Amino acid sequence: MDDVPIEDIPGLDAAAKALLQAASSPARAAAGTVLFRPGETCERLVLLAEGRVQVKTLSESGRELLLYQVRPGETCVLSFACLVGRRLYQAEGVCETDVAGRAIGRSTVLELMAVSPAFRERIIDVQSSRIYELIGLIDEVAFHRTESRLAGRLIELAGEDGVVHSTHQQLAQDLGTAREVISRRLKRLELLGLVEVERGRIVIREPARLRHLAM
Amino acid sequence: MDDVPIEDIPGLDAAAKALLQAASSPARAAAGTVLFRPGETCERLVLLAEGRVQVKTLSESGRELLLYQVRPGETCVLSFACLVGRRLYQAEGVCETDVAGRAIGRSTVLELMAVSPAFRERIIDVQSSRIYELIGLIDEVAFHRTESRLAGRLIELAGEDGVVHSTHQQLAQDLGTAREVISRRLKRLELLGLVEVERGRIVIREPARLRHLAM
């Protein structure tokens, strides 16, 4: 079962569907697959139907930092920028889960922008949100300490039950720091009674106080 | 002389000009004027005809960090994101020089997006470039030391003659650090023979080696 029905992609209008029918190809990838790496050129844009993709920068020393995630109905803004502006990727894209979508080339993207209001608005919407988020991220990285950023990330990741299923290593990679640093900060949060640290998961005990720390 | 002719704004098509004629108002501001601050709502978008605007984040402790500059023919992507997505500004916009442009409201922006291909493409283009730049900035702030960032900034600011007209304080604010740090780093670059530091200006002596440091 290789095909990805165009109907699976939310937020498209008739014009977009017609064009995709004619000029897109199904794309699937398993969790963990690297979709693109720094330095590569972008040949095609994927409209995501299901799954989640993480886009992260890499440092020379091997650390990483999560920039944003791409969700169903969205496209990767970096891919878009690289494809349209003929730029090189400066980040890495990794499938967080199994992923399905439809891939389109540069000319099709441009045509879609012209003929499909829904597609156009979606792109602009996603770009705007990402710009907003990226600026927030810059602010965090430049001016906020790790403890506060960790608190924020825990809140983002927590399920309804207040449980975060992540290892210290994963959190470190999300925040662009080292595992030891996360371990120590978590320990501190635990001493403060804000969380409980277990193997592979963190239970949030005091969401309110944690949220307060995050700002 | 208060008016700003629409002809002064580059990159518009007939449809855009017609709409602007009917639904935009002239906007002027002197160098140093603060156009928006964190926490404010965005009521209108300015299409820049001349001058330059700096957009920067502010930290609690009073430091700042330059996010990007808006130039003639462009719009501020943060303003756009805030206006369209009804979000609050998270940064500050300051006129770097005297500035002239035309201001439009939310509904006009949306209409322009719909009726003017040139405007639409311009927006998308600017958004894409900014996203690319912002990701680069995140990478720098997260993973590169001040010395390398300073080297990069000096190269950006240098004129044909290799002279940068900035005070240490200004450079510090561009890079999101403290003045003393810049002074010391500059001193080091001077010891290495890469630049000469004078009052209010820096002369680049070894562009190649400086560029090398910047990466």
Add this chain to the structure above:
DNA sequence: CCCCGAATGTGATCGAGGTCACAGACCGGG
């Protein structure tokens, strides 16, 4: 030519976070 504000130089100190080097602890599979 003097004076004041802006710009710069510098030492001392401090804290956050990065890095290294391990030691345990835990867990699922064989």
Add this chain to the structure above:
DNA sequence: CCCGGTCTGTGACCTCGATCACATTCGGGG
């Protein structure tokens, strides 16, 4: 139930950058 890989805890150490507190120095306007 044992073993190896993953995950976590921790001490030691170092570096960069932030901050404070000044001393200078420069340059232009009155």
